[in-house]
Amino acid sequence: MKIIRLLSTLSLATMVSLFSCQKEEEQVATSDSVSEETLSKIHKIGFSTQNVQRIDEGYLIEGDIVLTEADLNTTPDITLLRAGTEEQYRTTNLVKSLPRNITVSISSKLPSSYVKALDEALARYNAQNLTITFTQVSSGANISIVSAGGNFLASAGFPTSGGAPYGQIKVNSRAIGNQPQSTVATILAHELGHCIGFRHTDYMNRSYSCGGQAVNEGASSVGAIQIPGTPSGPDAGSWMLSCIGSGQNRPFNNNDRTALNYLY
Template sequence: MKFNFRSLFICTALSTVLFSCQKTDKTVPSSTNVISSEVLAKIADKGFSTDGVMVANGGYIVENDIFLSNEDLAKPLAQGPNLRVGDEEQYHTTLLVTRLPRVITVSISGFADPVFSLATDSAIARYNKLGLKLTFQRVASGGNIQIIGADLGGGGVLGQSSGFPTAAGNPASPITLNSRAGTFGTNPSVQWMTTIIAHELGHTIGFRHTDYKNRKYSCGGFKYNEGQSTVGAIWIPGTPKTGDPNSWMLACTDGTNRPFNANDIIALNYLYK
């Protein structure tokens, strides 16, 4: 997820952005200049935007907070429903967590500030109170989803998911939060961190950004247009065709708490009730 600096400038009472695993500074990274056209074509074939692609260890970061490994890009395309080209609606990937009902364990390590542990528990509680067939359980170490820290740079990136569910129906792991000093300020609120972690958990179980079609909606400054694809983003029936300014899966955060709204709950129930 990314932080929206424009919102922060306009209203200093707001904190940084969170959802796309990155704070947004309204600029598109120039690293696409050194990425081959072959790689960009594979990313597009997977149903992701090729704007602002960043090189990472073992792969690439797309859409600010999704890690695609070289192995992911080499895999054959999984055929699925055509991408619905819409506005700001809830979307899921062709791969979801399977073998339901199921308990997914979550661990967190490497953070001295207790706010990260408290926020992990709070994010787990947000999901579990919905009575889904997919529930989360906190464990001390070695969870199915591991939350770890790493220096993700100072460009506004708050965190990133390692992708979406695997072909075997398991959630993606790990979730990496930016451990660079000052990323989350000097005293981040538990509820803001809860929203960030809940957002990243959403990716690991198959949710795309609510505004994947138009990142300008939550981040400002630029618009992604991914076009048609046979994989990547499937519209969730019952979610709105117009903008949803409060969804937990918006690409960027303004630093406020975003618990699941009514449309988010419809989306979660549709996939995992």
């Protein structure tokens, strides 16, 4: 999606677009075609009701997050992990049975270069010495990265109530286009972040990374806990920001590492 509003930290000479986790030029199956009852349920559990898309698994919200009907019909005691005004957030469900190795596979239908991008994404996590680790496998994975089309770059969901990571990441390589390995690795690391329970860093104001109208996604009944030692202001480099610039690389910064270590 071509836009002219860019993060102040990006170079205007080299950055000509931002792409969010879902958007191409055209939009289909938006919130206009989703019932008011469903939108109310989405808002009640603390997610944005703007540009909701109906998909096979349920609903695509906030650009790249999958919510199923089961997600919408539960009333969890949600706790929001807060690392400042626009910092790290998590959902109620996290990966359990720690320490734990999570296996990840990638479809042969995706470009072969994505295999190395996935290696890079997993290495970023494994370098943090967390109680979760990641290993790339050819089949039988806990998380399968598959090829997909549609109005998004990539999408994923959140851990199950039983503590398993979300099992699938959909990747639209056509929408991503000819991005460098580090950008693809950042996109994959971002979606893996959702799979283990992270929400978008700019949850309180998506315009911070996406431009356009300021959107506070609404905490609803969701609580908020600030992580000790993290700042109270915006964090331009976080890997879990809603939107990323073309060609941009976002390895974990200090605040990301604080949040990861807090949870895992």
